[in-house]
Amino acid sequence: MNKTQKSMIALLGVLLVFFGFVIIRIGIAKPASTVKIAKIPAGEYDPAVWGKFYPLQYESYKKNATMALSPTGYGGSMKVQKSEQMPEINTNFKGMPFSVDYAEDRGHVYAMEDIKETKRIGPKSPGACITCKTPYLEKFYQESGWGYTKIPLTQLMDQVPSHGSISCANCHDPETMDLRVINPAFIEAMDRKGVDVSKASREDMRSYVCGQCHAEYFFEPNTVRVVFPWDKGMKAGDMYAYYAEKPGGFVQDWQHPDSKTAMLKTQHPDFETWSNGTHGKAGVACADCHMPYMRQDGQKYSSHWMTSPLTNLDAACGTCHTQGSAWLMDQVKTTQDYTFEVLHTAGQNVARAHEAIKKASEVPTVNQTELENARELVRKAQWYWDFVAAENSMGFHNPDQSLNSAAQASEFARQAIEAANRAAGINLL
Secondary structure, eight states, rough: OOOHHHHHHHHHHHHHHHHHHHHHHHHSOOOOOOOOOOOTTTEEEEHHHHHHTTTHHHHHHHHGOOBBTTSSSBBSSSOOOOGGTTTTHHHHTTTTTTOOBBBBOOOOGHHHHHHOOOOOOOOOOBGGGGTOOTTTTHHHHHHHHHGGGGBBBHHHTTTTTTTTOHHHHHHHHHHTOOOOOOOOHHHHHHHHHTTOOGGGGHHHHHHHHHHTTOOEEOOOOOTTOOOOOOOOOOSSHHHHHHHHHHHGOOOOSEEETTTTTEEEOOOOOOOHHHHHHHHHHTTTOHHHHHHHHETTTTTTOOOOOOOGGGGGGHHHHTTTTOOOOHHHHHHHHHHHHHHHHHHHHHHHHHHHHHHHHHHHSTTTTTTTHHHHHHHHHHHHHHHHHHHHHTTTTTTTTTTHHHHHHHHHHHHHHHHHHHHHHHHHHHOOO
16 A cells, blocks of 8 residues: 555545534534523513513514514404404304404404403403413413403403503413413413313424414303313314204304394304314414514514415415515415305305395294294204304315305205295295
């Protein structure tokens, strides 16, 4: 072996040692954290205090105060009445508070302010109504268990300071910053499904923290406990079958004054709709789209401006979809336009069904059996319609299911009108 060969072997040896060291470092060494974890005192619910330690997250969180119309024309954070776009709301919710005030939600930072101002709340409203409005829920539940739901809402609201709307403590453990769920209704519902939320993966928690509030629920009679109706599944039909069994004695949210039907009111089933949709099934978390990762000064952080992905299409959608923002916007707009068209028609048909049943009930010789059949059908029609109408994506979280539910609503409404006609013995509509 000559001198040149020996030099080459020595050089290769040095390179192997160097790159071997690099590979080992990459494989086993823990990278330095870009964010120093601060231990926030338990029970500290002021986001400004958290913001002292997490300034990038806090600055983005403050953007939740921004109010704007949606670029597609559906949703947004302006406090406008939904009945302006769907006048049938006034008929379908006649006799209950949503016919008086059904405004778009302005966002997390306005949660407490909006609940104080809404016309849907009165002196007799129970404390259960505060469940998804504030991190002080943790304090109320720690002090009273489910008993907080029976305390007058006004009394609980008086205990929440001006900074008490939805914020950091709703979703983060103050000591470790780990994601957490504080809504006992979500925890109990998942437990009944065999899921221990305390052992969930971080990726699952990136949706659970949203699902703890963006979901359908009802107040259990007598206890006023908040219950998520997921025992039979998370689709509209599953939950309707669950309600048909009168869980905990729950029969209705109200009786419609025209059709005299025991009605159900759906409450923003975003988590349920997403979970059965393309993104949910593919493992795309709520936060992936609504709280995308951002970078500032070389630091990566999750945006805490919990807003529509349309606000920042490149960050929210561009990591998976490379077709460009114009294409993405068109996809969303087209999906929502199609959904709204079918949904709007369904809502109008439901309103006609209430009218037909009212007219049938006024016929002296009305067939009561057929009349009750018509009432069951309009109850079902409105549930399927409202399952889409009350959901906040105008179908985008699950286009196929949303279009199917809206179409079924129209069909059940048609059947309700036919049953009312048979009950009356004449064609009423």
